[in-house]
Amino acid sequence: MTPLILLGAGKIGETIAHLLHHSGDYALTVADHDPKRLEAIEALSVTTIRAGFDDARALRDLLRGQEMVISAVPFHLTPTIAGAAVAVGAHYFDLTEDVESTRKVKALAEGAKTVLAPQCGLAPGFISILAHAMTRKFESLRDVHMRVGALPVYPTNALKYNLTWSTDGLINEYCNPCEAIIDGDLRETLALEEIEAFSLDGIAYEAFNTSGGLGTLCDTLAGRVENLNYKTVRYPGHRDLVKMLIRDLRLGQRRDILKDVLEASVPMTRQDVVLVFVTVSGMQEDRLTQESFAKKVYSKALDGNLYSAIQITTAAGVCAMVDMVREGALPDRGFVRQEEADLERFLANRFGKHYA
Secondary structure: OEEEEEEEEHHHHHHHHHHHHHHOOOOEEEOOOOOHHHHHHOOOOOEEOOOOOOOHHHHHHHHOOOOOEEEEEOOOHHHHHHHHHHOOOOOEEOOOOOHHHHHHHHHHHOOOOOEOOOEEOOOHHHHHHHHHHHHHHEEEEEEEEEEEEEEOOOOOOOOOOOOOOOOOHHHHHHHHOOEEEOOOOEEEOOOOOOOOEEEOEEEEEEEEEOOOOOOOOHHHHHOOOOOOEEEEOOOHHHHHHHHHHHHOHHHHHHHHHHHHHHHOOOOOOOOOEEEEEEEEEEEEEEEEEEEEEEEEOOEEEEEEEEEEEEHHHHHHHHHHHHHHHOOOOOOEEEEOHHHHHHHHHHHHHOOOOHHH
């Protein structure tokens, strides 16, 4: 069995632990600073450790002897954890959507003898694998549009939204600058802008810029695509209310207060749907052609426990990447981009099948 330590036992961490434990191939240890979070993990009969992750020396001691490390904790801890993983010779994986954290991981990967694979979730993560695979069908590219949303099946509040994953990550996406390729040039764009409307299966949605969803695709497709962008999908009206909070009331500059407001007012739900929608256009056999992919993933029970769609899709993404490194289906050292994973092999994986 492969020794693996998971840092973080929140909503996503709990799902990762469930998937890896039931695979039977990983000697799993789960660490978190909150004993209440570890209670659900202890039911799996895996090793649990109460620990914080901000002390580099203590982290190295914690990670020593592990072959793989998964970080499912807030993005500001990413550089410290990735650095400790490199120091002890362990492969490193995370779920961060934060652009600056990923750049630091990439720098740490230079000369590393192990894998550093950040952004292994849904968006960034699977969406990058999917979009890149679709671009390979084209002789030349014009537009690549990526849209992802994690939405309540039964929206009832004014935001038409429920918390389904990290509140810190959500705020980060709504507040930080976004990357895009526009007319062939890499640009920085504003979050919450460039709103658009579309329908799928008779349901109306809106989409707008959010940070981090492109992962490393801007680098990968630079010089090949005219326009590349990523937008988050919500029900109509959500963007305007969030923009009022973040811009008009200036809570984007007081993120601790915004987090308290959201967590005190917006309930979480496991009755959600993850929507993935990618459109690619370009030249095929001398004709301008467009291909699209649309998929909805719903919450479901795994071994008798109900998990939300965002829990399943995010956890499945990182677990599949871990499996593929273990199987030799990805590079065995250095910085690994999500789009380096083969889509067909990802979907055939026992964890990736949740997207199939």
